[in-house]
Amino acid sequence: MLMDDDRISTGQAMALVINAILGVSLTILPRDVAKTAGPDCWILVILGGVFAFIAALIIAAVITRFNGKTFTEYTSFVLGRPAGFLAGALYAFYFVLVCAVVLRNFAEVMKNFVLETTPREFVIITLLLLSFYLIRHGLEPMVRFMVINFPIWFITAIVALILTLNKVDFSELLPSFRTPPDKILFGSVSAAISMAGFEVLMVAGQGLKTTRHVYKIAAVSIGIVTAFYIYLVVIVVSMLGVDETRRLLWPTFAVLRSITVPGGVLERIEAPIIIVWVIMVFTTLSAYYFSATITFANLFKAKEFKIFAPLLFPWIYFLSMMPQNVLELENWLKFAGNLAVVFGLIIPFILLIAGSVKARWGKSK
Amino acid sequence: MKLKKIFLITVAVLSVFYTIGCWDMVDIDKRFFVGNIGVDRAEDGEQMLVTFTFPIVRKIAGGQGGGQGGGGGSTIVVISTVTDSIHAAARQAAMRLSRRLFFEHTRVILIGEELARDGIEEVVNFLERNTEINRRGRVIVVRGKAKDALTIKNEIEVLLALYIANIFENRDICARFIETDVDEFMKQVHSMNGNVLLPRLTPGKTDVKIGGAAVIKKYKLVGWLEENETLGANFVLGEISGADIMIDIPGYKYPVVFTVTHNKAAMELLEAGDYPKFRVKLEVKGEIVETPEQIQLAPEMLKIIEKMLEDRINHMVLASIRKLQEEYQVDLLGFGEYLSKYKPDVWEEYKKDWENIFPDAEINVETKVKIRGIGASK
Structure with missing residues (x-):
């Protein structure tokens, strides 16, 4: 259970959602969309943003009905105790799985680009420990960190944009509008998946100072993320070309590795940018780790949510070490993505319908 | 409270390890910064002759200080080894070197004519898969052997790699060669199914000339443009x-x-x-x-x-x-x-x-x- 003063404002909630979304997926998204739609990849991102926004609106609608209840209390109230408990448990497991996948992907990138001989286990455990340290003190301190991170990320993104401008060739995005619509639709769903993260607000929703502005949170955070993703995909694809983007495991990093600061002052700029990316991954991890912890705490009606953090720690670690290699990790990522549709769209939708039916039924009685 | 203290200390200690990346620490004086990689067909016609050059930093620094420089012989080490792959070559060379070869600052990748005629897929794959290679390095096809270009006695620059790489800067006054880097090369070779124009380098005795272009068709060198x-x-x-x-x-x-x-x-x-x-x-x-x-x-x-x-x-x-x-x-x-x-x-x-x-x-x-x-x- 959260302490009474551990509440976040609307702006803080926006930072939470944006930080939860942006992380691992921004290294993979360009390849994903280039694979399905080639030069039309930016359309996928826009449509994906629309889908993600719809999902976020549904979640927001659910949150406004909480009335001071926690997420698990609300699901039990709406769906009945056993179903509500099951839903809560599934959410907790989903959050744990996302943590694991995020961590492992982070470790793979580190292994390839930065720390080549450092064991993955070590990279994972240290980041997880740090995250553990951050979330133990509750929602508000964690979100404060995310708020601080926001301008850092923003400035880095702008600087990187300026530095890439002399190398981009926007004709790589031609010809436009030639991908069959079924592919566009299918691809934009997978683009929407990379904007998953709003579901975190469902469990963190109990910590909101007011639920009046949830729709605003949804609009602003998904809007910012979509804009950032469009810019990212356009830059990466127009710098590497469609075919090369498809081939590379982490096209975003290939782009970072090839930008130079004019004048030859700094030869390789990728190191500071990778550091910012590490922070982004860290915030994603913390958001999900916190969500998993708080969901378990609510399930068992624990007074102290902290004790669940160390309990989840080994599970996250073992899950993250399960995939044998990058290609297997890809399958895990896909699986987690499919789950995101279930937990970010389908279940909230059921909750919304069930909730409104229940409310009307309750009134007529 | 005690538990908390222990926990805090653990986190602090572990994060210190993490920030300095101690597993990966190779001191700068334990590295050789490879400037050029040259790839040739070996004499048996099957394997590759891979040549690395790297500067001896000690000698360069000494030369500038006016101490023992000048007469101290060449500042560039050229080391060649015959093997099947570039990566294996670096490992094989390690048996003859006192320090690690380090590719982050590789400026030039030279491909010998004979090897280029047989196909450059191996080089392409190495350059793309390797995460250490500088994606702004230059890829050049050499008329003749790549090793010949790397053994020239050049006095213009202290570093051979800088000498070759900086020739490309002159493209804005003399556009008689192709300018490309690893990034651009990868992009073209993959979007055009192995058809690409690469710069051509002709080695002399004391210098090299970059002029003309190598015509690569389906990963194979088919000829030159003058x-x-x-x-x-x-x-x-x-x-x-x-x-x-x-x-x-x-x-x-x-x-x-x-x-x-x-x-x-x-x-x-x-x-x-x-x-x-x-x-x-x-x-x-x-x-x-x-x-x-x-x-x-x-x-x-x-x-x-x-x-x-x-x-x-x-x-x-x-x-x-x-x-x-x-x-x-x-x-x-x-x-x-x-x-x-x-x-x-x-x-x-x-x-x-x-x-x-x-x-x-x-x-x-x-x-x-x-x-x-x-x-x-x-």
């Missing part, structure tokens, strides 16, 4: 920011020298029958830097010179297009790319058989030259 032809190709690629063109004026001993400062190229599809018909429109701006002493430039005179330049450039560009069409039968100037981007419907029809269609495509060149400056005298 310097003038490369200049023509660069006009179509629209990448010239400096190149001299000389035209003879009847009755005078010395030519008029025109230097290109701006160049724009635009393609246009005129007809899409059995074979496509293209028009390449070139817009060239530049200035006159030398004339025969007796000539007085006047506006009418400039018009005539512009006309002559246009003919000259048309001729030159057509010659290089013809060579690619007839001799090598490979589309390296982006005609297919143009179709796929701007005329996707037409491209659908040609796509499959483009290799055979391109050599018969009809290509016209239309150049518009504008003389923008004539120097300080009339």
Whole structure:
């Protein structure tokens, strides 16, 4: 259970959602969309943003009905105790799985680009420990960190944009509008998946100072993320070309590795940018780790949510070490993505319908 | 409280390890910074002869301080080994070296002619898969052996890799070679199915010359473009920011020298029958830097010179297009790319058989030259 003063404002909630979304997926998204739609990849991102926004609106609608209840209390109230408990448990497991996948992907990138001989286990455990340290003190301190991170990320993104401008060739995005619509639709769903993260607000929703502005949170955070993703995909694809983007495991990093600061002052700029990316991954991890912890705490009606953090720690670690290699990790990522549709769209939708039916039924009685 | 303290200390200690990356720590004095990689076909005709060069930092620093430099012999170490792959070569060389080879600062990757004729897939794959290679390094095909280019006794620069890599900076005054880096090379080789133009390097005794282009077709070197032809190709690629063109004026001993400062190229599809018909429109701006002493430039005179330049450039560009069409039968100037981007419907029809269609495509060149400056005298 959260302490009474551990509440976040609307702006803080926006930072939470944006930080939860942006992380691992921004290294993979360009390849994903280039694979399905080639030069039309930016359309996928826009449509994906629309889908993600719809999902976020549904979640927001659910949150406004909480009335001071926690997420698990609300699901039990709406769906009945056993179903509500099951839903809560599934959410907790989903959050744990996302943590694991995020961590492992982070470790793979580190292994390839930065720390080549450092064991993955070590990279994972240290980041997880740090995250553990951050979330133990509750929602508000964690979100404060995310708020601080926001301008850092923003400035880095702008600087990187300026530095890439002399190398981009926007004709790589031609010809436009030639991908069959079924592919566009299918691809934009997978683009929407990379904007998953709003579901975190469902469990963190109990910590909101007011639920009046949830729709605003949804609009602003998904809007910012979509804009950032469009810019990212356009830059990466127009710098590497469609075919090369498809081939590379982490096209975003290939782009970072090839930008130079004019004048030859700094030869390789990728190191500071990778550091910012590490922070982004860290915030994603913390958001999900916190969500998993708080969901378990609510399930068992624990007074102290902290004790669940160390309990989840080994599970996250073992899950993250399960995939044998990058290609297997890809399958895990896909699986987690499919789950995101279930937990970010389908279940909230059921909750919304069930909730409104229940409310009307309750009134007529 | 005690537990909390222990926990905090653990986190703090662990994060210190993490920030310095102690597993990966190789001190800077335990590394050799490989500047050049040269890849040749070995004498047995199957394996590769891989050559690395790296500077001895101690000697360079000593030389600058005026201490024991100068007579201390070469500052560059050249080490070659015969094996099947570039990565294995670095490991094999490790048996003969006291420090680690380190590729983050590799500036130049040289491919020997013989190996290039057999195929460069191995090099391409290495460059892409390896995460240590600098994606801004230069990829060059050597006329002859790559090792010969790496064993020259050059005195201009202390570092051989810098010497070779910095030649590329002169492209903005002399566009007679192709400029590309690992990034650009990867992009082209993959989007054009292994067809790409690479710069050509000719080794001498004490220096090297980068001029002309290597024509790579389906990952194999099929021939060269000479310097003038490369200049023509660069006009179509629209990448010239400096190149001299000389035209003879009847009755005078010395030519008029025109230097290109701006160049724009635009393609246009005129007809899409059995074979496509293209028009390449070139817009060239530049200035006159030398004339025969007796000539007085006047506006009418400039018009005539512009006309002559246009003919000259048309001729030159057509010659290089013809060579690619007839001799090598490979589309390296982006005609297919143009179709796929701007005329996707037409491209659908040609796509499959483009290799055979391109050599018969009809290509016209239309150049518009504008003389923008004539120097300080009339």
